[in-house]
Amino acid sequence: MRESGRRILAVAANTFLEAVRQKVFAVMLIFALVLLGGANYFAEFSFQEQFKFLKDLGYATISLTGLLVGLLGAAQLIPAEIERRTILTALCRPLRRWEFVVGKYLGLVFLLGTMLAIMAAGFWAVLRWKEAQLVGAEGTEAAMIQAIQAEARDARLWQAFWLVSAKLFVISAIAVFFSTLATSTTFVVAMTLMVYLIGHLQSVAREQWLESGEKVGWILQAFLAGVAFLIPDFNLYGLIDEIVAGNAVQWRATLEVMAYSVTYVFVLLAAAAWLFEGRDL
Amino acid sequence: MSPAVLTQSLRKEFKLGWGRGRVLAVEALSLEVKRGEVFGLLGPNGSGKSTAMKMILGLLRPTSGRAEVCGFRAGTLAARKQIGFLPENPYFPAFLSGAELISYYGRLCGMGGTRLQDRVQELLSLVRLGGEKGRRPLRTYSKGMLQRAGLAGALVSDPEIIMLDEPTAGVDPAGSREIRDLIRELKQRGKTVIFSSHLLEQVEDVADRVIILHRGQKLREGRLEDLLTQTTEWQVRARGLGEDRRKELHAWLVKQGAEVMEEGSPRERLEDFFLRSLPEEERR
Numbered sequence: 001m002r003e004s005g006r007r008i009l010a011v012a013a014n015t016f017l018e019a020v021r022q023k024v025f026a027v028m029l030i031f032a033l034v035l036l037g038g039a040n041y042f043a044e045f046s047f048q049e050q051f052k053f054l055k056d057l058g059y060a061t062i063s064l065t066g067l068l069v070g071l072l073g074a075a076q077l078i079p080a081e082i083e084r085r086t087i088l089t090a091l092c093r094p095l096r097r098w099e100f101v102v103g104k105y106l107g108l109v110f111l112l113g114t115m116l117a118i119m120a121a122g123f124w125a126v127l128r129w130k131e132a133q134l135v136g137a138e139g140t141e142a143a144m145i146q147a148i149q150a151e152a153r154d155a156r157l158w159q160a161f162w163l164v165s166a167k168l169f170v171i172s173a174i175a176v177f178f179s180t181l182a183t184s185t186t187f188v189v190a191m192t193l194m195v196y197l198i199g200h201l202q203s204v205a206r207e208q209w210l211e212s213g214e215k216v217g218w219i220l221q222a223f224l225a226g227v228a229f230l231i232p233d234f235n236l237y238g239l240i241d242e243i244v245a246g247n248a249v250q251w252r253a254t255l256e257v258m259a260y261s262v263t264y265v266f267v268l269l270a271a272a273a274w275l276f277e278g279r280d281l
Numbered sequence: 282m283s284p285a286v287l288t289q290s291l292r293k294e295f296k297l298g299w300g301r302g303r304v305l306a307v308e309a310l311s312l313e314v315k316r317g318e319v320f321g322l323l324g325p326n327g328s329g330k331s332t333a334m335k336m337i338l339g340l341l342r343p344t345s346g347r348a349e350v351c352g353f354r355a356g357t358l359a360a361r362k363q364i365g366f367l368p369e370n371p372y373f374p375a376f377l378s379g380a381e382l383i384s385y386y387g388r389l390c391g392m393g394g395t396r397l398q399d400r401v402q403e404l405l406s407l408v409r410l411g412g413e414k415g416r417r418p419l420r421t422y423s424k425g426m427l428q429r430a431g432l433a434g435a436l437v438s439d440p441e442i443i444m445l446d447e448p449t450a451g452v453d454p455a456g457s458r459e460i461r462d463l464i465r466e467l468k469q470r471g472k473t474v475i476f477s478s479h480l481l482e483q484v485e486d487v488a489d490r491v492i493i494l495h496r497g498q499k500l501r502e503g504r505l506e507d508l509l510t511q512t513t514e515w516q517v518r519a520r521g522l523g524e525d526r527r528k529e530l531h532a533w534l535v536k537q538g539a540e541v542m543e544e545g546s547p548r549e550r551l552e553d554f555f556l557r558s559l560p561e562e563e564r565r
Contacts, residue, residue, distance in 0.1 A: 003391035006388060006393055007389055007391060009388075010388035010389050011389070014374065014385055017377075018374060018376050021376045022376075085368065085370070085372035086372050086373060086374050088340060088366075088368050089372055089386070089431070090389060091339075091340060092340060092361065092366040093361060093386060093390050094358045094361045094362045094390055094391065095361075095389050278342070280295075280340075280341050281335070281340045281341065
């Protein structure tokens with residue numbers, strides 16, 4: 001068990017190191033930080049609107065950058081190793097295939113986690129910067145200062161951050177799943193984006209269908225049930241928008257979505273490992 | 282004691298997909314490699330050498346038949362613990378340095394701590410990649426250096442069997458000689474070496490036994506001595522014979538009823554001559 005953990009960590013550390021030494025991820029991170037910092041210069045509205053804009057743009061930047069990192073990172077994980085044949089020199093060693101898949105995923109999670117943490121720190125710094133600007137402006141009253149501080153130091157933003165992270169980890173697990181089947185990175189990116197879109201649309205489609213009261217055959221019912229079971233419902237992460245809009249979201253609801261995410265990650269990784277086990281290299 | 286490698290009726294077919302049929306890569310391959318032996322896999326491109334190696338390593342699943350490594354079913358963790366593998370081309374993560382590569386492979390074998398660090402340094406010295414060379418990224422290495430780094434990676438866990446797929450392909454004569462010397466050294470240490478090569482002279486130099494494959498099937502197998510010795514002919518190399526004596530010897534042989542097939546001064550092998558021409562420090 002200890003040896004197994006050591007092997008998984010070795011694969012994860014190597015995956016992380018490879019990503020860190022690739023300039024593309026560093027460039028993406030710098031771009032995201034510049035975007036976050038630049039958002040602070042939009043100062044033509046009321047302070048509430050300014051914070052709303054900052055939070056909208058901040059979470060959009062973090063989500064989009066995380067999505068690109070997750071997609072590109074996962075797409076490169078296994079297909080690129082097969083293409084370069086470096087996988088042969090790893091899997092000919094006493095390393096189980098599921099250990100390889102889990103190690104690769106963990107490496108990607110380390111990378112995503114690090115980038116998310118840096119972006120979150122940047123976002124926090126921008127919010128505090130905005131707070132200092134607004135509080136330091138002439139004629140700011142004590143009540144207004146309190147309101148500004150409440151906006152800038154809103155603890156609910158942490159909830160949103162955990163939810164964004166969970167969503168990105170699920171998307172990465174989907175990409176890892178496809179990467180165990182694929183021989184090209186394009187296939188992985190295309191399939192993951194497709195699942196991402198279906199995951200966003202499926203609950204909307206289901207609601208529309210239920211509201212219409214239309215009767216459908218058992219084949220279509222089974223198909224829709226299958227889609228609902230196999231594809232994560234990304235609308236559950238709509239809680240992020242609620243938080244950014246300033247609405248209260250209970251921690252219980254957040255934790256439920258986190259548990260849902262962890263379950264999906266486990267199922268996807270188990271399926272990926274099972275499929276990869278029988279694959280000729 | 283179980284043999285180092287045993288295969289029985291090994292067969293591998295590849296599906297081409299979309300109903301395009303199948304390709305037969307290896308058929309009815311049965312072989313036995315004894316422990317401590319240097320075993321050569323010979324054959325033209327597409328003869329099934331790499332496929333056979335991959336099945337022994339567990340990277341490919343046989344369509345039928347079975348393979349064992351030191352008594353363990355091929356592909357199992359226990360079997361893979363017995364093997365160190367150097368692939369045909371330097372398929373290594375180019376972003377790592379030589380030292381990091383060996384360390385990574387060591388950790389994949391479950392090694393760690395100071396034992397691994399010491400082993401990495403020992404192997405870097407063995408393959409002459411110590412010091413600054415070992416800290417450079419692999420993408421700056423020459424083909425020969427990559428092969429040496431890969432060889433160190435194959436040896437990191439001190440496996441019982443070392444499998445080398447075309448270890449001297451694309452390597453200059455000095456590097457090639459070095460790899461052959463290393464194979465001999467591994468044999469002296471009691472290791473089993475299985476390797477494939479197109480360069481038959483090199484195989485002849487180091488292999489105890491060989492197998493010749495063609496279109497996935499075994500054509501010949503045996504000890505080099507048995508396969509290559511022509512028992513109906515006799516060869517003598519002598520020094521100090523003058524022109525007259527040579528003529529006398531020739532006449533005597535004819536008188537004895539022998540057919541003299543070849544006569545003359547022997548030629549040095551080009552590789553030996555080339556290596557001898559290089560400065561001392563370049564030969565290693």
